[in-house]
Amino acid sequence: MTEASGNPASQFWRLSADALCKQLGCGLQGLVTTEAAARLARYGRNSDAPPRIEGAMRAILRRLFEPLSLILLVAGVISMLTGDDIGGLIIVLILTLSIGLDTIQEGHAVRAAEILRRSVALKAEVRRDGAFCQIDVEEVVPGDILRIRAGDIIPADALILESTAFTAAEAALTGEPYPVQKRAGAAGGPDDTSNALFRGAVAQTGESIALAARTGRDTVFGAAASALAEAQAPSPFDRDLREFGLVIARATLALVLVVLTIRVLFGRPVLDSLLFAVALAVGLTPELLPMITTVTLSRGALRMAGRKVIVKRLAAIHDLGAMTVLCTDKTGTLTSAEITLAKSLDAGGNEDARAARLGAIAAALGGDRGSLDAALIAGCADAAQGWTLAGRQAFDFSRRLGSVLTSGPEGMLLIVKGAPEAVLDLCTMDDGARAAAMARVRQLATEGLRSVAIASRRWMGATREVETEDETDLTFEGYCAFADPPKSTAAAAIARLASGGIKLKILSGDDPVVVKRLAGLVGLNAERVLSGRDIAELSDEALAVRVQSTDAFGRLAPDQKSRIVKALQASGEVVGFLGDGINDAPALKAADIGLSVEGATGVAQAAADMILLASDLEVVADGVEEGRRTFANILKYVRMGASSNFGNMLSMAIASIALPFLPMLPTQILLNNLLYDLSELGIPFDRVSAQATAQPQVWSMSRLVRFAAIMGPLSSVFDFLTFGALLVLFKASPDEFRTAWFIESMATQILVIFIIRTNGRPWRNRPDPVLSASSLIALLVAMIAPFTPVGAWFGFVVPPPLMLAGITALVVVYLACAELLKPLAIRAGRDG
Ligand SMILES: Nc1ncnc2c1ncn2[C@@H]1O[C@H](COP(=O)(O)OP(=O)(O)OP(=O)(O)O)[C@@H](O)[C@H]1O
Numbered sequence: 068m069t070e071a072s073g074n075p076a077s078q079f080w081r082l083s084a085d086a087l088c089k090q091l092g093c094g095l096q097g098l099v100t101t102e103a104a105a106r107l108a109r110y111g112r113n114s115d116a117p118p119r120i121e122g123a124m125r126a127i128l129r130r131l132f133e134p135l136s137l138i139l140l141v142a143g144v145i146s147m148l149t150g151d152d153i154g155g156l157i158i159v160l161i162l163t164l165s166i167g168l169d170t171i172q173e174g175h176a177v178r179a180a181e182i183l184r185r186s187v188a189l190k191a192e193v194r195r196d197g198a199f200c201q202i203d204v205e206e207v208v209p210g211d212i213l214r215i216r217a218g219d220i221i222p223a224d225a226l227i228l229e230s231t232a233f234t235a236a237e238a239a240l241t242g243e244p245y246p247v248q249k250r251a252g253a254a255g256g257p258d259d260t261s262n263a264l265f266r267g268a269v270a271q272t273g274e275s276i277a278l279a280a281r282t283g284r285d286t287v288f289g290a291a292a293s294a295l296a297e298a299q300a301p302s303p304f305d306r307d308l309r310e311f312g313l314v315i316a317r318a319t320l321a322l323v324l325v326v327l328t329i330r331v332l333f334g335r336p337v338l339d340s341l342l343f344a345v346a347l348a349v350g351l352t353p354e355l356l357p358m359i360t361t362v363t364l365s366r367g368a369l370r371m372a373g374r375k376v377i378v379k380r381l382a383a384i385h386d387l388g389a390m391t392v393l394c395t396d397k398t399g400t401l402t403s404a405e406i407t408l409a410k411s412l413d414a415g416g417n418e419d420a421r422a423a424r425l426g427a428i429a430a431a432l433g434g435d436r437g438s439l440d441a442a443l444i445a446g447c448a449d450a451a452q453g454w455t456l457a458g459r460q461a462f463d464f465s466r467r468l469g470s471v472l473t474s475g476p477e478g479m480l481l482i483v484k485g486a487p488e489a490v491l492d493l494c495t496m497d498d499g500a501r502a503a504a505m506a507r508v509r510q511l512a513t514e515g516l517r518s519v520a521i522a523s524r525r526w527m528g529a530t531r532e533v534e535t536e537d538e539t540d541l542t543f544e545g546y547c548a549f550a551d552p553p554k555s556t557a558a559a560a561i562a563r564l565a566s567g568g569i570k571l572k573i574l575s576g577d578d579p580v581v582v583k584r585l586a587g588l589v590g591l592n593a594e595r596v597l598s599g600r601d602i603a604e605l606s607d608e609a610l611a612v613r614v615q616s617t618d619a620f621g622r623l624a625p626d627q628k629s630r631i632v633k634a635l636q637a638s639g640e641v642v643g644f645l646g647d648g649i650n651d652a653p654a655l656k657a658a659d660i661g662l663s664v665e666g667a668t669g670v671a672q673a674a675a676d677m678i679l680l681a682s683d684l685e686v687v688a689d690g691v692e693e694g695r696r697t698f699a700n701i702l703k704y705v706r707m708g709a710s711s712n713f714g715n716m717l718s719m720a721i722a723s724i725a726l727p728f729l730p731m732l733p734t735q736i737l738l739n740n741l742l743y744d745l746s747e748l749g750i751p752f753d754r755v756s757a758q759a760t761a762q763p764q765v766w767s768m769s770r771l772v773r774f775a776a777i778m779g780p781l782s783s784v785f786d787f788l789t790f791g792a793l794l795v796l797f798k799a800s801p802d803e804f805r806t807a808w809f810i811e812s813m814a815t816q817i818l819v820i821f822i823i824r825t826n827g828r829p830w831r832n833r834p835d836p837v838l839s840a841s842s843l844i845a846l847l848v849a850m851i852a853p854f855t856p857v858g859a860w861f862g863f864v865v866p867p868p869l870m871l872a873g874i875t876a877l878v879v880v881y882l883a884c885a886e887l888l889k890p891l892a893i894r895a896g897r898d899g
């Protein structure tokens with residue numbers, strides 16, 4: 068690992084701790100708060116990108132410099148210069164209003180969602196003012212003393228000062244597939260980094276104290292490739308929405324060019340035609356779509372926060388609503404996070420405190436942050452008094468055991484603790500005794516107790532780090548049995564998820580017998596439990612079949628959890644995974660929606676899309692409901708855009724070629740567009756029918772196309788009926804034509820939301836007052852504009868009463884037809 072710069076500071080692993088301290092101008096006792104603040108100002112935040120929150124000014128400029136806005140602005144100025152003061156002024160004014168409207172809408176919701184996201188940002192443990200405390204990872208500075216434990220993501224490049232049984236997984240950084248040992252001491256050569264930690268790697272086992280050398284973008288790898296990297300492949304929903312926007316944008320461009328060319332060829336005024344074409348483009352482009360989805364998703368995120376779900380990746384809200392299977396680990400979600408020590412048994416199965424005492428010594432001196440070790444310590448609080456740690460082999464999820472070398476009243480003792488079958492394999496005992504011991508474990512499991520086996524060996528010889536080879540010829544000491552009863556709310560929450568079309572599966576590392584019993588208690592199918600060993604023998608295809616009919620899995624290794632997730636995905640499910648451990652991280656990454664809980668290990672939180680503030684399935688069920696609701700509201704916009712709005716602009720383009728005069732003036736089109744946008748403001752607040760959130764909601768492009776293919780032409784048919792009536796029946800003048808059509812077009816575009824917003828009859832599911840207000844106010848403004856002096860600036864005239872009556876009738880008939888055709892348009896296609 069040599070570096071191009073050659074700057075010695077960049078190869079901090081070649082320095083001694085003292086030399087590095089000197090270079091960083093700090094000591095080995097950690098920083099005081101004031102010094103840390105000064106360093107934060109000097110070195111910057113410990114992150115890769117500047118804060119993503121965009122200022123209002125920037126947001127406005129970004130919108131102003133979009134091509135259409137620019138053309139409009141230029142056109143407006145030209146109009147003013149060539150004598151059309153009012154027309155030009157109106158264009159600039161409307162442009163200002165639209166940009167302001169967008170900025171305010173987007174700014175608030177998006178900023179609020181971003182702040183929420185940050186509230187669950189990763190923490191790092193640093194020594195400040197003499198004591199270890201948790202701070203935001205972004206506030207770590209060079210010179211900080213870090214404490215890093217299994218499951219943490221390493222917050223900064225750092226030099227190890229002390230470590231016990233510490234390994235780090237650097238696969239994402241270096242490609243090295245296995246966790247590597249890290250310990251203090253001088254580097255063996257320029258490429259030896261066994262004394263260095265790199266930001267973004269994952270602490271796999273053990274614990275270490277290290278001196279932060281470099282942070283943020285100064286780190287060797289940056290975070291691009293690391294476990295911190297947040298870039299995720301866009302979901303199908305993301306991708307389709309973008310594609311949908313692009314298709315419309317292309318169609319718009321083509322249409323506008325055709326209109327412009329034809330009009331210019333026919334000798335119509337160029338500036339007028341250009342303005343008309345641009346206004347048309349403004350009306351047509353779903354320029355609002357990305358903004359609207361972001362705003363709606365952000366608002367969804369805010370509502371979900373109110374229900375204890377913090378969203379880290381906005382598009383995951385849709386994925387949560389689409390989820391069909393939720394996989395979860397056991398402890399902390401189905402059972403309470405605080406398990407308790409229920410029994411301590413000797414090797415013969417008799418009550419005896421020794422096993423618990425040895426277990427507590429091991430847990431206190433060299434345990435992890437898991438619930439088992441916490442329960443052991445709580446069960447036997449002062450067991451470790453008089454014992455000191457001499458060496459350690461950290462708990463490992465694939466071996467399912469760990470050991471501690473300790474010296475105390477009994478001399479030097481190696482204590483091994485882990486899953487019974489793993490520990491018993493290392494003990495000196497005959498097969499009969501081993502079978503009897505396993506039978507006892509099974510007996511305990513049927514009583515609802517999960518057990519951990521304790522074994523020991525006298526340690527002869529010198530003190531040194533424990534190797535796995537040392538864990539042989541052990542004496543079986545006995546069992547610690549833990550009560551881990553299901554949460555009282557679990558069964559009801561599972562039933563609620565099931566009625567919402569979400570199947571639950573338990574993916575646990577615990578004993579299949581324990582898992583089976585729990586599955587039965589919470590109402591899952593407990594007939595068949597697959598174990599890690601069963602799965603190892605199945606091909607991917609066979610597994611994809613078996614996972615469908617199995618609800619409970621036990622003794623899974625971490626990579627088997629993700630294998631099951633992938634098998635479910637392969638059989639067409641949208642899979643969520645809920646977990647909090649370092650052993651859950653691969654599955655969290657593989658799942659469509661990763662859910663973790665506040666206080667979970669760093670890797671689990673980093674891999675998750677959402678963080679639950681309370682580890683409870685009820686919270687997931689609430690989140691799913693919000694997710695589906697948010698998706699249903701986004702669909703309303705998309706449907707609106709795909710039906711009336713698009714249809715109207717299309718008719719306008721055709722009319723502009725066919726008619727000898729402009730069917731609508733550019734300023735009128737812009738006003739039309741502004742009012743339409745205004746009417747949609749209330750959509751994110753809208754209610755959603757129970758029916759729309761009852762089942763998983765999967766985004767389907769083909770269903771949208773079907774919808775547009777029916778509702779779009781319907782709208783155009785009525786536009787042409789309107790044109791016909793105005794020209795033939797009412798012999799309208801150009802000004803009357805434009806005014807009447809403006810009214811018709813506004814009324815149909817705005818009112819159709821009340822039909823589209825629900826799959827059932829409109830009167831069955833009443834809109835939210837905010838939506839009614841935004842729609843009706845926009846409509847009212849459009850209706851009275853022609854009758855006011857301001858209307859005259861836009862070129863409106865007061866249409867004769869008979870013409871108004873005719874228009875009203877057409878609007879009513881259109882709405883009735885839309886309601887009648889709706890079932891056809893929204894009927895689920897063949898795709899489901
Ligand atoms: N700290 C520990 N000390 C000893 N044994 C442990 C420890 N942690 C886990 N084990 C053993 O490893 C097994 C798997 O770990 P664990 O139960 O935490 O996996 P999991 O998949 O997270 O399970 P759960 O579904 O209960 O959360 C446990 O059943 C236990 O036998």
Ligand SMILES: [Mg+2]
Pocket residue numbers: 396397398647648
């Ligand atoms: Mg767990």
